[in-house]
Amino acid sequence: MKACHHQHRRGSHLPAYCVCSHCGAAIRHVPGVPCTSRTCPVCGNATYKSYEEAAAEKLVALEVEEEEDFEPAIQKREIQFPVVNPQKCTACGQCISVCPADCISFVNGKAFVQEVECRNCRICVRVCPENAFEIR
Numbered sequence: 001m002k003a004c005h006h007q008h009r010r011g012s013h014l015p016a017y018c019v020c021s022h023c024g025a026a027i028r029h030v031p032g033v034p035c036t037s038r039t040c041p042v043c044g045n046a047t048y049k050s051y052e053e054a055a056a057e058k059l060v061a062l063e064v065e066e067e068e069d070f071e072p073a074i075q076k077r078e079i080q081f082p083v084v085n086p087q088k089c090t091a092c093g094q095c096i097s098v099c100p101a102d103c104i105s106f107v108n109g110k111a112f113v114q115e116v117e118c119r120n121c122r123i124c125v126r127v128c129p130e131n132a133f134e135i136r
Contacts, residue, residue, distance in 0.1 A: 017059065018047035025060045026050070080135045081118050082125050086110045088132035095124035095133070 016029035020040035027047070029035060035049040041060050084095075089110040096104045096111065103117035104124060111132070113124070125133040 014051050017050050017052075019050045019052075019058075020045050020047050022046075024058050026058045027060055079120065081115045081120055082113050082122055082133045083136045084111045084113060085132050085134055088130045090130050090132075092129060094127045094129065098123050098127050 017026040018029050018035035018038050019026045020043060022045035023040060023043045025040050025042040027038065027041060029049060035047045038047050039045065040047055086108075091106060091109055091111065093106075093111075096106070100121060100123065101117050101119045103114040103119075104111050105114070106112070111124075122133075122135075125135070
């Protein structure tokens, strides 16, 4: 049996801690809140989840440890879509013919991706013979 499966099974009944990867300080893990979204109250660095009893020795008492007071940090993710480089596009139409969302059309003789409709499957990127697509 793999170690990660074993640890996951063990973790269901043992206390878990969010441990600082820098200074080793620990805070209690809150179910449903990823440890990677929490920061160390001592040094502000990222934390990771641990079931080790050694983490309990470095437990830092927080002023509030109520489960409802913790919310996962919102991670800003900018979704990048295929964009046509007009200098490379030869208007061959291969991208238009394979697009499952039908979101590519010709504008001023060059392919143009309508991001609102795009499913971001990137099939157009793979079929373009001129490598005219960039991900931005």
